Amino acid sequence: MAKTKVDLSWQELEIGAVVTNAGNASEYRTGDWRSLRPVWDRDRCVKCGICYIFCPDAAINETEEGWFDADLYYCKGCGICANECPTQSIKMIEEEE
Amino acid sequence: MESTNVYAYKLITRKEYFSPGHRACQGCAEALAVRLVAKAMGRDTIVASATGCMEIISSPMPFTNWRVPWIHVAFENAAAVASGVEAGIKVLMRKGRIPKKRINFLAMAGDGGTSDIGVQALSGALERGHDFTYICYDNEAYMNTGIQRSSSTPFGAATTTSPAGRVVPGQITWKKNMPEIAAAHNIPYVATACPSYPVDLIEKVKKAAGIKGPAYVHILSVCPTGWRLPPHQAIKAGRFAVETGIFPLYEVEKGRYRFTVKIGNLRPVGDYLKMQGRFSHLDEKLIDTIQKRVDKEYGKLKKKIEQGD
Amino acid sequence: MGNRIGLEVSLSAAEAVKMADVDCIAAYPITPQTHIVEHLSELVNDGQLDAEFIPVESEHSAMSVCAGVSAAGARVFTCTSSQGLALMNEIVHIVASMRLPIVTILANRSLSGPISIWNDHTDVMSIRDCGWIQVFVNNGQEVFDHVLFGFRVAESQNVMLPLMIHMDGFILTHVIEPVEMWEKEQVERYLPPFKPVHSLHPDKPVTMGGVGMPYIFSEAKVAQDEPLIQSKGEIISAWKELGDIVGRYYNPVETYKSDDAETLFITQGSYGETVSMVVDELRDEGKSVGLVMDRLWRPFPFDEFREAVKNANNLIVIDRAISYGGQGGPLAIELRAVLYKTKNQPNITNFICGLAGRDVTVDDFKRMYERSMEKIKTNPLEEDYEYYGVRGK
Numbered sequence: 001m002a003k004t005k006v007d008l009s010w011q012e013l014e015i016g017a018v019v020t021n022a023g024n025a026s027e028y029r030t031g032d033w034r035s036l037r038p039v040w041d042r043d044r045c046v047k048c049g050i051c052y053i054f055c056p057d058a059a060i061n062e063t064e065e066g067w068f069d070a071d072l073y074y075c076k077g078c079g080i081c082a083n084e085c086p087t088q089s090i091k092m093i094e095e096e097e
Numbered sequence: 098m099e100s101t102n103v104y105a106y107k108l109i110t111r112k113e114y115f116s117p118g119h120r121a122c123q124g125c126a127e128a129l130a131v132r133l134v135a136k137a138m139g140r141d142t143i144v145a146s147a148t149g150c151m152e153i154i155s156s157p158m159p160f161t162n163w164r165v166p167w168i169h170v171a172f173e174n175a176a177a178v179a180s181g182v183e184a185g186i187k188v189l190m191r192k193g194r195i196p197k198k199r200i201n202f203l204a205m206a207g208d209g210g211t212s213d214i215g216v217q218a219l220s221g222a223l224e225r226g227h228d229f230t231y232i233c234y235d236n237e238a239y240m241n242t243g244i245q246r247s248s249s250t251p252f253g254a255a256t257t258t259s260p261a262g263r264v265v266p267g268q269i270t271w272k273k274n275m276p277e278i279a280a281a282h283n284i285p286y287v288a289t290a291c292p293s294y295p296v297d298l299i300e301k302v303k304k305a306a307g308i309k310g311p312a313y314v315h316i317l318s319v320c321p322t323g324w325r326l327p328p329h330q331a332i333k334a335g336r337f338a339v340e341t342g343i344f345p346l347y348e349v350e351k352g353r354y355r356f357t358v359k360i361g362n363l364r365p366v367g368d369y370l371k372m373q374g375r376f377s378h379l380d381e382k383l384i385d386t387i388q389k390r391v392d393k394e395y396g397k398l399k400k401k402i403e404q405g406d
Numbered sequence: 407m408g409n410r411i412g413l414e415v416s417l418s419a420a421e422a423v424k425m426a427d428v429d430c431i432a433a434y435p436i437t438p439q440t441h442i443v444e445h446l447s448e449l450v451n452d453g454q455l456d457a458e459f460i461p462v463e464s465e466h467s468a469m470s471v472c473a474g475v476s477a478a479g480a481r482v483f484t485c486t487s488s489q490g491l492a493l494m495n496e497i498v499h500i501v502a503s504m505r506l507p508i509v510t511i512l513a514n515r516s517l518s519g520p521i522s523i524w525n526d527h528t529d530v531m532s533i534r535d536c537g538w539i540q541v542f543v544n545n546g547q548e549v550f551d552h553v554l555f556g557f558r559v560a561e562s563q564n565v566m567l568p569l570m571i572h573m574d575g576f577i578l579t580h581v582i583e584p585v586e587m588w589e590k591e592q593v594e595r596y597l598p599p600f601k602p603v604h605s606l607h608p609d610k611p612v613t614m615g616g617v618g619m620p621y622i623f624s625e626a627k628v629a630q631d632e633p634l635i636q637s638k639g640e641i642i643s644a645w646k647e648l649g650d651i652v653g654r655y656y657n658p659v660e661t662y663k664s665d666d667a668e669t670l671f672i673t674q675g676s677y678g679e680t681v682s683m684v685v686d687e688l689r690d691e692g693k694s695v696g697l698v699m700d701r702l703w704r705p706f707p708f709d710e711f712r713e714a715v716k717n718a719n720n721l722i723v724i725d726r727a728i729s730y731g732g733q734g735g736p737l738a739i740e741l742r743a744v745l746y747k748t749k750n751q752p753n754i755t756n757f758i759c760g761l762a763g764r765d766v767t768v769d770d771f772k773r774m775y776e777r778s779m780e781k782i783k784t785n786p787l788e789e790d791y792e793y794y795g796v797r798g799k
Contacts, residue, residue, distance in 0.1 A: 004159055010625040010632070015566060016505035017158060017626045018604045019613040023116040025160035030118055049106040053295050054332050056129035058117040074117040078124035078321075079329030092329075141608045145474060158622050161613035166606040168477050169615035170500055174470035177462065181430070181474020181482070182606055184458040188429040189480050192456065194599070200608060218470065221463030 003027060030057060034077025036092040038070050044089035051081035051090060105296050110136050119162040120154040124328020126335055127151060127234045127318030130292040131205075134232060134316075137302035138201045140165065143182050147175035147206035147215060150241040151234060173214035176222035176231055179204035183227045201306040202229035208249030209239040212273045223282040223311045230305045230312045233275060236320035244323040248273040251343075252390070253383055254375045256323075261378035271390065279313035280349045286312040288348035288357070293319075293335030297346060297357055304348075317344045325374020337369040342395040347402065354401040366391055410586040415546040415578045416441035418585040419485075419511055422553035424455040425593050429480035432460050432468040436490040437523040438575035439513040443485065465490035469497035469508075476506035477614055479605030481557065484508070487575055488515035488522075488529040495533070501568050502537030503630050504614060507560035507600070508568040509553065510538075513575040514675065516762035524763025525575040527674065527726040530703075531736040537630055539569040539637055540703040542675045546583030549573050551654060554588065554597055559644045561600045565637045572703070574676040576763065592651050638705050658707030659714045660699040663689065667696030669720040669778070671771070674700045674737060677724060677760065684771040695775065700737070708744055715745070715752060722778045723756045724771075725791070734758065734791025753782045756791035770795060 004024050005012070014020055038051075047066040059074035060081060070081075082090040114135035121128035131151050135142075144167040146152045152169050155162040170178045183202040189195045204222070206215050211233040219231060238256045239245040246259040250268045255261040259268040280287045285308050290298040298316065305312035319335045321328040338344040339358060343366060346358040366388045370376040379387075413421070419442050423431070431450070433443040449455040462468045468484050475482040486494065491512060501508055516522040517529050530540070539559065543549050552571050560569040573579065588596075604612050618626055642658065649655030662682050664670055671681045678699035688695040698714045700707075715721060725735020733739050738756035745751055755778040760766040774794055781789065793799045 006159065006621065008159065008622065008625060010628040013159075013622075013625055013629045015603050015629075016614065017503070017616065017618070017622075017629070019156070019159050019161045019616055020604065020610075021159075021161070022611040022613070023162060023164040025155065025157070025162040026116040026118040028118040028120075028160065030120070033123065053106045053109065053133075054129065054292075056121060056125050056132065056331075057119070058113045058115070058132055062111070071117070076123040078331070079327075080124055080332055083329040084332050143478070143606045143608065153617055156613055156616035157619050158616040158626070161616060163613050164611055166608060166611045167613045168474070168606060170470055170473050170504075171496055174467060174497070177467035177470035178474040178477075180460065180462075180467075181432070181471035181476075182478045183474075184430050184460055184471070185475035185478030185480035185482070186606075188456075188458050189478065192429070195479075195607065217463055218467050221467055224463070225460065 029073055031073045031075050034075055035095050036077040036079060037072065037075065037095055038079070038081050038090045038092055040068060041089045041091070042067055044087045046087055048086065050084055050086060054080050054084050056080065109295070109299060112136065114140065114142070114164045115155070116162045116164055120157065121150070122322045122328070124321045124331045126292050126331040127236050127320065128154070130234055130298065130316045130318050133292055133295055133298050134302050135165070137299040138203060138306050141199060142201040142203055143186070144168070144203045144205060145175050145179035145182055147210035148172040149207035149210050150236070151205065151207070153241055172210055174218045175204040175206040175210060175215060176218040179229050179231070180222045180225065180227045183229050202227070204229060204231045206233060207240070208233060208235040208237060209247045212248045212275045220282065223279065223284050223313070226310055228309055228311070230302070230314065232302070232314045232316060234316050234318045236318040236323060238323055240320050240323045249275070253379050253387060255378060256375070266378060266383060276313065276315045276349070283352065284311040284313060285309070285351055286348065289315045289317070289344065289346055291317045291335045291339055291344060291346065293332045293339065294346060294358055301348060301357070323375070325377070326372050330372060334369070334372050337364060337372065340364040341366045341369045342391050343369060345395060345398055347398065353405055354398070356402060363395065410584055412582050413546065413585045414441060414580065414582050415549055415573070416580065417445045418546050418550045419553060419573070420445035420449060421587060422550045423483050424449050425588060425590070426481070426554055426557050426597060428457050428483045430458045430460060430475040430482045432462050432471040432475070432482065432484040434462050434465050434468045434486065434490060436465070436487045438515060438579045439485045439487050439511070441579060442511065442513070465494040466497060469494040469501065472508045473497060473501050473504065473506055476501070476508050477504070477606050479600065479602045479607070481561070481600045482508055483510070485511040485513065487513045488517050491529050492517060492532065498533055498536050498538065503626070505566040505630070505633070506568055507566055509556040509560055509571070510568065511553070511571045511573060513579050514572055515575040522762035525577050526761045526763070528728070530572050531727040534704070534736065537567070537634060538704065539567050539634065539641070540572060541569070542572045542701050542703060544676045544678050544699070546578065546585045547654065549578065550585050550587070551648060551652070551656070554593060555644055555648055558597050559637070559641055562640050563601070563603065565633065565640050566603060567634060567637060572675060577676050586652070588652060596647060596651055635705050638702070638707065641702065656701060657710065658702035659710040660701055661714050662697040662699070664696030664698055664714060665717065666694065667718055668694035669722065669775070670715055670718045671695070671697045672700065672721055672723045672737065672741065673697065674703065675726070677726070677766065680766070680768060681724070681771055684768050684775070687768065688772065688775060693775070706740070706744070711744055712748065718752050720753045720755070720778060720782055722774060723754060725756060725758045726760045728758055738791060755781055757794040758791060759794035764795065
């Protein structure tokens with residue numbers, strides 16, 4: 001997506017400092033924050049969607065087949081999904097870097 | 098888990114009106130609550146926000162996480178700004194300057210911006226009867242400025258302005274009952290909610306947005322950072338708050354009280370308090386004081402519900 | 407030609423708001439503005455004005471409601487005085503930064519303490535730097551005209567700034583003056599409907615009032631100051647158009663017998679009319695005196711003011727506010743700065759008078775003239791300002 005310009009001159013600022021690009025903060029990679037990452041065991045997962053619902057960062061996406069994966073661009077590694085999964089299908093593992 | 102079909106979660110809209118990429122802490126249950134409220138209210142919503150955690154993390158210029166129209170003016174006036182937006186849009190539709198359609202008006206603020214500095218504007222807006230929903234995201238302190246106490250901080254909690262010291266053990270006043278204050282304005286709908294019970298929360302917010310006149314929803318928002326618990330336990334902590342009777346989930350519809358999530362035997366408050374670092378200084382005596390108070394308040398609420406009052 | 411009637415100035419202000427077809431009114435009562443909001447509520451409840459009359463629970467909420475209404479794209483009006491202005495102070499600053507074209511009448515009243523309901527300009531000076539367009543009006547007709555002017559200027563696409571009309575409390579609010587109302591078609595010609603640049607609507611979601619991070623805050627402030635400075639052009643053309651429609655022409659700086667005057671009184675607000683009588687009497691006595699009345703306070707009309715005083719040797723600046731611990735009255739302080747670059751600087755004497763409704767008569771002004779002439783003869787720079795008529799001073 002086109003990156004939002006941050007070093008705007010005063011003339012480039014929108015009137016009243018209004019931000020017109022709704023939701024453009026989704027450019028920000030909060031995934032850089034994490035030290036743990038969730039992984040799903042699809043042998044246990046029952047596709048209930050609870051992990052999706054409880055993610056404060058909307059960082060869990062449903063695949064076409066109905067499985068769930070973390071969106072690593074945003075995932076902060078808080079571990080709520082792993083803690084809430086009713087079938088214990090999610091493990092938090094160390095980030096490899 | 099609440100007493101609904103676990104697959105009910107699949108019926109909730111996939112649209113995100115509160116986008117990812119916000120700067121909330123890991124495990125912020127308040128951000129989760131905002132996300133769920135945004136799903137409940139949908140596209141045709143205008144939000145007036147107070148200064149606070151949710152405002153700061155979602156609107157650093159020139160970025161915004163809001164995919165619905167959103168305005169922030171100051172700390173204590175979310176309800177007043179929302180009143181103005183509601184009145185302005187109402188007149189524009191009445192005079193035919195914009196097409197008539199159903200728009201939800203949402204005022205949102207934290208506990209500081211509601212039960213302390215925002216109480217006046219809230220009371221005025223409720224009394225004037227604007228057709229809007231007021232949501233208080235209660236993380237029980239002024240979290241954004243560094244975990245200072247508010248009138249919503251529970252008894253015994255350590256905050257940076259009610260620290261647990263040798264002489265005074267944290268907050269020594271009891272949490273202000275904002276839902277009751279809202280209900281005392283005789284508005285058509287008041288409810289408590291918690292994102293640990295997402296379907297209950299979404300249903301309540303939908304109901305609040307749908308009724309004509311002012312509605313007030315008080316959402317307990319677990320703050321791992323300020324309450325001193327690991328982020329992954331945020332949802333569990335909210336659940337325990339409800340199961341202990343500390344934060345019962347109920348609604349008041351035209352003055353009639355009812356539980357929306359029925360708890361059988363209350364969990365002992367110790368289970369909840371011992372999860373959190375902010376209560377770690379409490380001895381058994383203080384925990385017992387809290388237990389007695391919770392039992393008393395819960396009993397009062399139960400009476401109201403039984404009376405059908 | 408509209409009908410000319412005797413009407414209490416507060417009521418005429420409300421009638422002008424009605425003719426402007428505002429969409430919302432945020433109302434909180436404070437002496438001496440009460441008659442304005444009272445009459446507005448009558449007009450609304452009587453069906454003469456189709457607007458939401460919002461009786462807020464404090465002035466802070468009044469301006470906050472105005473912010474919400476304006477951001478939603480609707481035309482809004484409020485009015486207040488003194489303590490009410492002080493209470494809404496943070497929001498006054500904020501709505502200027504948000505470029506919301508709110509029109510407000512300030513019924514000038516003294517700031518506490520001690521608490522006073524009477525008229526002076528201490529409340530005006532407390533918001534000198536808030537970023538609003540500010541104009542002074544001197545009589546009932548001017549109040550009426552300037553409400554319509556206010557919306558016209560505030561809402562113009564290249565201005566989009568809130569505008570405050572300063573009108574002296576009691577001296578104007580509670581007196582009956584002759585006011586000529588406009589015809590409906592004159593208003594229609596002069597005041598187009600409000601078309602905001604951005605507004606809150608789900609069809610086009612925007613974020614208003616985001617956090618000013620350090621890397622962007624300064625640019626946001628310049629982006630607020632420049633339009634205020636540039637608004638003078640629109641202000642002057644709006645005054646010209648007003649004159650073309652109703653025959654009354656207003657200027658950033660009004661002058662009275664000032665061209666050949668060696669000494670000029672400088673006033674703001676309704677005192678100007680009293681001083682014009684003083685000028686006539688002094689001129690009859692052979693004194694070379696004139697009057698300059700500042701009408702446009704912000705953005706300050708530098709060129710027009712320097713032009714108006716360029717031939718004078720002495721300026722007698724009448725202040726109705728104090729800058730405690732500063733160099734006298736705020737108007738004099740400002741004018742000294744305005745004239746700093748001038749080659750032949752005039753002598754500036756400054757009188758602080760008329761605080762909280764203390765009467766200042768024609769004779770009082772004459773004494774101020776004599777006092778100024780004394781000071782200039784003996785030692786012009788010894789005392790920057792003087793309190794007039796204060797026992798013990």
